[in-house]
Amino acid sequence: MALTDKKRRFADALQSGATNREAAIAAGYSEKTASQAGSKLARDPDVIAAIGRKLRAKTATPAEVKTARKVNSPPEAASADDGLVFAEFDDPRDFLTAVMNEQSAEPRLRVDAAKALMPYMHGKVADQGKKEARQDAAKEVGKGRYAQGKPPLSVVKG
Incomplete structure (x- = not known):
């Protein structure tokens, strides 16, 4: 729990x-x-x-504390004096990855970071849309023996 x-x-x-x-x-x-x-x-x-x-x-060694800043986690996940220390990040993806991989962080906080990181790493199947999926499936079925034939040659009078 x-x-x-x-x-x-x-x-x-x-x-x-x-x-x-x-x-x-x-x-x-x-x-x-x-x-x-x-x-x-x-x-x-x-x-x-x-x-x-x-x-x-x-x-923790004093050198570690000097090079990193303390980040307060959400109140429902961890207290403000929980002692979580992370480096400064410009990219949210890097920050979430660091929180997820931090062994001293509370497990619930790590799971929440992993959930927030999922859209960055893996797109949803539904993102491509239903119409595009049907068109792709139709192209796959229409290959080979039952493929559409070549259009007729146009006759040029001249």
């Missing part, structure tokens, strides 16, 4: 040093069920991956 807002807040609270119960309460879970929710969320693969991404972003 995707990293929800509560899971993201839980991961942030864990990174700040809170216990599982305190992090669950900070994420918005009830105090009565915070222990169970914290235990469950601590084992969630999405939360573990989010914490791992943040740790990798913190351990």
